[in-house]
Amino acid sequence: MKDSEIILGNVDGSLLVGMNNGRLELPFNNNIYLLTVPIAGINYYIRYKDLIISNGDKLILKREPNNNFDTYAIEVFTQNEIKLGYIPRRNNKVFARLMDGGKRLYAEVREVQYYFDEINEIVIRIFMNDI
Structure with missing residues (x-):
């Protein structure tokens, strides 16, 4: 083994992490499915008659901790930064805490x-991107 090559393994010999020439190579990048929910408040936010949204579209989730009505509020946006609404209040507390803890959450359109x-x-599926 060279000085610039480090391999760490567990007791059974499986590979956990490999480092080669100072670059960390991760063995997996997991997208963990969490929940399917309808977007709340779309009637207040969707004002574009020509808005095109399709099954499978990726959506951006953003925390809004200073929301006057819900301290666990999570906004839902298209990739073009068009606000669609919110994760329903009854479902957002755990997701908000995950996001506040540094976890990356995103959504995908399941059905329009x-x-x-x-x-x-608009029904979405929420995922956590975990490395």
Whole structure:
């Protein structure tokens, strides 16, 4: 083994972490599914008739700790920074604490329901990106 090469393993010999030439190589990057929920408040935030949102679209989750109505509020945005609404209050406390603790959470559109030509409900799946 060279000086710039370090391999750490557990008792059974499986690889945990490898370092080569000062670069840390991680063996996995996990996206952990947490919950499926509808976005709350879309009727207040979706004002674009031409908003195109599809199943599988990735969404951005942002904490809003200074929200006057909910200290655990988490906003939901499209990749283009269009606010869609919030994670429902009944589901957001654990997610808010994870985000406050430095965990990266994101969402993915599971289903878009329409009433005539307008978006009636957006159901999302919440994931935690864990390294």
